Amino acid sequence: MKKLDYGELEEMVRDLQARVEKGITIEQDLINTKNELDAELNRFRLMQRYSSDALKAENLDAFCELTVEYFVEIFNLPRILFLERDENEKQQVLAHFGLKEYEDILDSTIDESMIAAGKNSIIREGDGRYSLIQKFGLQEAIICPICDKENRCTGIVVAGLKAAEIIYYGSIEEKVSDSFALMTQKVGGHLQILRVNDRLKQGIAEATQELESQAEELKRSNKDLEQFAYVTSHDLKAPLRNIASFVQLLNRKYEDQFDEEAKEYMLFVLGGVRRLNNLIKDLLQYSRVNRIDVGLEHIDLHDVVDVVKTNLMEQAQRESAQIHIKHLPMLRGNYSQMVQLMQNIISNAIKFNSEGIPPLIEIDGGETPREVYFSVKDNGIGIDAKHTDKIFSIFQRLHSPDEYEGTGIGLSICKRIVERHKGKIWFESEPKKGATFFVQIPKNLKRI
């Protein structure tokens, strides 16, 4: 082997050192390449996270804010403009980041020429569109339209840097174009979903508002009617009492002078006055159910039925009615209204009897963990199922006054009382087979 002299050795050392030193730069290049790949991976990871976060955005404002912040984070571009464009190509700024000082002009800076290519592009000095991005202080920008299915531009995202920022972060690299376009496409998709959701929400809100307004109007109208009924019936009471008194006086004083025809007329008048009096009385009761504040107490329904039986004694005796009581629960309610309720149901049970068959009425009741209930069963003429909806409505009569006297208000009062007690009233019946009315009232009522 040839012996090397010092000069040759020194040359070899220098050569080796040069190779090692060159190795440093090569190693650094490899690290840079790896970091670029890391950055690209990170971009896609962030885009994935964006998709998930965007779905959670509560409203359009939150979504837009989130979107521009993600653009900054994903692309390391500190200035973002996010515009929406309607069918008339009118633009509005949805959000921006780092462009506050240009807020007043942002909606008018982007014109058709900037997105004419229909795809994303990078604008730098020398580009014909450069002066447009300069208007809001940008030296470089990447601009990408958001397109719908028909390829119509529905929005635009612009991301860029000021001159001073390029010194730190460098120029926008062409290689981000694809991921920028992908991100913009995602934004478009989410914006569309949000818009549809918004429209649905708005529709629901409008419909709800309409319903609420109708309900309110109905409530107000009902209240007016009640007030009208109350005032009218109350004011009618006095003149009617006068009419009744004078007609009775007239009848008593001149009865002898009336011929048969006049007597018959007088009976019509007296009957009319009585029916009108009953109607006014019932109307007053009906309107009073909800008008007045009533207290609640623990009520034994046996007591209620006893009072009702006394009140209806004359009617019951006239019709030879029998009333049997099985079991009746205690309940919490308003005593007077419970008497009224029970009285109206029992009175109907006596009244609507089958010809030639004395009324037989069975009253029964019980309770569940949450409610108490009772029923009044009769053997009367029954009710056709087709009248189910009609029967509890005010002034709805199934029979003419000639057949069965009444005002058509009694069951409406019952319904009102039960509803005020937050309960339910219904019946089961077949024509000629009697009817059973059921009432269910919740336990532990605090107030009505």
Next chain:
Amino acid sequence: MLHFFSASTGIVNSRKAIKYCLETALVTPGDLSCDLIVIHASIGHDFDQLLDEANQLSPQAIVVGCTGAGVVGKEGSNEQMRALAVMAIKADHKSEFTVTYCDNIRGHNSYEQAHVMAKTLKTHNDQVNMIMLLASGIDIAADQAIKGIEDVFGAETPIFGGTSSDNSKAISSFQFFNQHILERGAVMVGFADPTLELVSGATHGNVPIGMPFTVTQSEGNQVFELDEQEAWPFLMKKLHLPPTTHPRETIAIAGLGERIQDELIEEYGNKMILRVIVKISEDHKSFYMPVDCPVGTQLWLTKRDEQRTFDGLDVLIERLKDDMGSRKLAAVFHTDCVARGRMLFNKISKAEILKHMQKPLVGGEDIPWLGIYGFGEFTLLGGKNHFHNYTTSIYALVRS
């Protein structure tokens, strides 16, 4: 007694980011009051917004901080354009810390500026027992700054911290003091909590390559000639790069090694202390070192050795744990060189480095941690204050 709380985030909106950090660190969203906030932010954040929001959220707090190429918190590292890490400090007594700043520290006046700042601290509080220094990283003679402080507080008062950086471009870096954003400034925090002690250390994993070259002409920290050739072109030639190259392109590959005293080698785990070049003369002929570089100084080009990087870190952490003994860790400040971030390590290696650092040191506890990727590190070596580059420097504040 000083109490420490930390958090970090990648939230890009500066106001939201600082709010998130303070709320997360201080836990109680309704009460963000504290006495001192140390902020580390990457260069893309809106500093005006950061400082204004910090002031609004915690009006009585003094805010200090600086920029870096990235930040490190107990949550991990983040070198994104907008990364933020915060250490919020509550003091039982106002006298437990004192703060000052200057707005123009450069290579030629580093001693004077640091001296004035140190005197201010001492005037405010002569019980200061450790000093955190966050200074501009582009143009500072760090050894002169250390000397300026030591001439006031003595060489035994430990100095820790680092120099600010941008995103490794070596253009401009920033420091914060309350609402002031400084470009060539420095902030100094004097800690005077008698229950706290500093346990610190630094490590790097670079090895020298080939033959050294000698400084043949210099003035202060400006090196004009190496081996009697124009310094910058000489160095660039060695790296197969043109002399027009900006120093930012060389940070990762042009770490210059300077031999340390033999007695420090064991503690440092390395024969070389490293120097980074972030500034050159306008004519691209000379360059500036971060410390004085007298004629005759021998410098080596160095190369990162991954195995030594990890091994050195393990050794450092073990030593710190030994030094801490049974004392309780109150908080960790941490300065890493920009070149130890993504510039030299990929994401996985970087995460691995942090794991080697944080996990054994905090031992599963929730210890406040504030770190930054800066241009340089102020860290004790052999019990004396030194300025380093390319290191991981850990400053563990332990409760005695």
